[in-house]
Amino acid sequence: MNYRLRVNPIACTGHGVCAELLPELIELDPWGYPILLSPAVPAGVMDHAKRAVDACPTLALLMEDVTGP
Amino acid sequence: MTSLAQSAYRAPELGLPRLLAGVSYYHPTGLAEHEDLYGPLHLPPVSPHQGHAQRQRQRLIEVVERSGLTGRGGAGFPAGKKMRSVAALAGSDRKGRAVVVANGAESEPASCKDRLLLTRAPHLVLDGITLAAYAVGAGEAHLVVHGNEDELLDSLEDAVADRDTLGVDPVPIQVTGIPGRYVSSEQSSIVQYLNGGPAKPTFSPPRPHERGVNGWPTLVNNVETLAHLALIARYGDGWFRGIGPPAEPGSALVTVGGAVNRPGVYEIEMGTPIGQVVTLAGGPSERLQALLVGGYFGAWLPAELAWPVPMTHAGLRAVGGAMGAGMVIALPITSCALAETARVVSYLAEESAAQCGPCMFGLPALADALIELAYEGGRGRAVRAIATLLPLIESRGACRHPDGATQFVRSALTTFAADARWHDQHGSCYGVNRAPLLPVPGDDEREWDWT
Numbered sequence: 001m002n003y004r005l006r007v008n009p010i011a012c013t014g015h016g017v018c019a020e021l022l023p024e025l026i027e028l029d030p031w032g033y034p035i036l037l038s039p040a041v042p043a044g045v046m047d048h049a050k051r052a053v054d055a056c057p058t059l060a061l062l063m064e065d066v067t068g069p
Numbered sequence: 070m071t072s073l074a075q076s077a078y079r080a081p082e083l084g085l086p087r088l089l090a091g092v093s094y095y096h097p098t099g100l101a102e103h104e105d106l107y108g109p110l111h112l113p114p115v116s117p118h119q120g121h122a123q124r125q126r127q128r129l130i131e132v133v134e135r136s137g138l139t140g141r142g143g144a145g146f147p148a149g150k151k152m153r154s155v156a157a158l159a160g161s162d163r164k165g166r167a168v169v170v171a172n173g174a175e176s177e178p179a180s181c182k183d184r185l186l187l188t189r190a191p192h193l194v195l196d197g198i199t200l201a202a203y204a205v206g207a208g209e210a211h212l213v214v215h216g217n218e219d220e221l222l223d224s225l226e227d228a229v230a231d232r233d234t235l236g237v238d239p240v241p242i243q244v245t246g247i248p249g250r251y252v253s254s255e256q257s258s259i260v261q262y263l264n265g266g267p268a269k270p271t272f273s274p275p276r277p278h279e280r281g282v283n284g285w286p287t288l289v290n291n292v293e294t295l296a297h298l299a300l301i302a303r304y305g306d307g308w309f310r311g312i313g314p315p316a317e318p319g320s321a322l323v324t325v326g327g328a329v330n331r332p333g334v335y336e337i338e339m340g341t342p343i344g345q346v347v348t349l350a351g352g353p354s355e356r357l358q359a360l361l362v363g364g365y366f367g368a369w370l371p372a373e374l375a376w377p378v379p380m381t382h383a384g385l386r387a388v389g390g391a392m393g394a395g396m397v398i399a400l401p402i403t404s405c406a407l408a409e410t411a412r413v414v415s416y417l418a419e420e421s422a423a424q425c426g427p428c429m430f431g432l433p434a435l436a437d438a439l440i441e442l443a444y445e446g447g448r449g450r451a452v453r454a455i456a457t458l459l460p461l462i463e464s465r466g467a468c469r470h471p472d473g474a475t476q477f478v479r480s481a482l483t484t485f486a487a488d489a490r491w492h493d494q495h496g497s498c499y500g501v502n503r504a505p506l507l508p509v510p511g512d513d514e515r516e517w518d519w520t
């Protein structure tokens with residue numbers, strides 16, 4: 001399985017929950033919006049990533065399976 | 070050479086002008102005059118036999134693909150390929166579940182080529198819409214312009230009505246006015262507006278060609294692209310490719326402005342060197358330092374560097390520029406390039422749809438930093454502050470608006486690197502007192518609503 005993170009920048013209002021729950025891959029810009037350090041999600045942080053996706057108050061953090069057919 | 074239908078009218082000579090051949094300074098070309106010039110539009114009657122009808126449509130798409138026509142709205146995407154993907158996604162059931170949208174909402178303040186086409190040769194554009202609707206099997210067709218341009222809306226509705234009385238367009242063309250905001254002419258904004266929402270960009274995917282107006286596959290084309298289509302269908306792909314480089318053939322409309330003797334819209338052969346484009350517009354009216362090519366999502370290039378560069382997407386990309394919708398603005402040595410850049414970025418910041426944080430907060434911060442650099446200097450720190458901001462804005466919006474602005478600023482920092490260092494150390498220069506050159510609409514000319 002090969003998962004990638006993506007932010008819907010229109011839905012995102014900069015709550016910053018994702019950076020709290022997934023500091024391994026996300027940091028915040030000066031205005032409080034997430035910067036993805038890497039879109040690919042390594043297996044080791046999968047649990048944190050899932051938690052961050054579920055916790056986003058505006059459902060703006062997306063994790064997509066990009067495993068090829 | 071294949072044309073869609075055998076026309077009694079011989080293909081015109083290969084030279085220029087093509088689109089502007091029948092354009093009068095004083096009045097729009099009427100339907101009768103248009104048909105005298107180019108011949109009537111021939112659409113093969115849609116066969117009741119599904120397979121046959123589909124092959125007929127396919128043939129037009131193949132002609133467009135072979136012509137090598139690229140989008141004239143800025144991105145330069147192959148027009149035939151886009152048509153093919155919409156036709157394919159619309160499916161084979163052919164129930165008219167596809168939509169064609171002609172984008173004539175020219176938001177770029179430095180461009181007026183679409184406006185010229187729509188006001189002077191509207192039937193070329195309308196022919197193109199009908200051909201595109203035929204090719205993708207659309208059941209709905211829209212021509213979109215800015216809603217605050219009452220005269221233009223009226224004249225287009227008259228042109229459509231003239232065609233209706235003769236039954237030229239099997240799929241009725243609806244003329245719609247959209248809000249006159251900069252990002253409202255982005256294709257997803259138009260689709261969202263036609264679906265009843267605000268004219269703001271949307272998150273993708275889905276892209277309009279996958280799911281657009283009514284949720285149907287939607288072909289969004291610039292009006293100039295469609296005008297070329299009207300000629301390609303008549304005279305064939307070989308005629309179209311008769312001028313211009315093989316990879317980006319044909320002609321294009323460009324708007325030339327700034328310090329030139331005869332600013333205006335010109336039809337050029339694709340690949341014409343930029344210097345020759347400036348010469349076409351009467352040549353420089355003052356000594357030039359740089360050219361802004363591609364408008365506000367384009368790039369500044371030093372005048373000498375730009376002079377021999379061919380006006381094509383590939384040619385401009387190779388020197389770090391962009392062709393955009395074909396704007397060339399000549400900046401004289403007496404203007405302050407940084408003050409000009411700051412003014413435009415302030416305008417672009419105000420035109421943000423304020424949907425994405427990095428654009429909503431990043432562009433005003435960038436504009437402030439540029440104003441500080443141009444007018445006050447930063448004791449050596451302003452340039453670095455700008456360079457730090459740029460990556461915080463790039464690739465983080467739903468549409469290309471923030472990235473267009475940063476590309477413009479990056480090109481300013483490269484082309485005017487010495488100026489930027491000087492300003493950073495010493496503050497303002499004499500050039501800032503010169504009247505602004507780059508066009509930015511005044512507050513009273515602008516529309517602020519999104520619906």
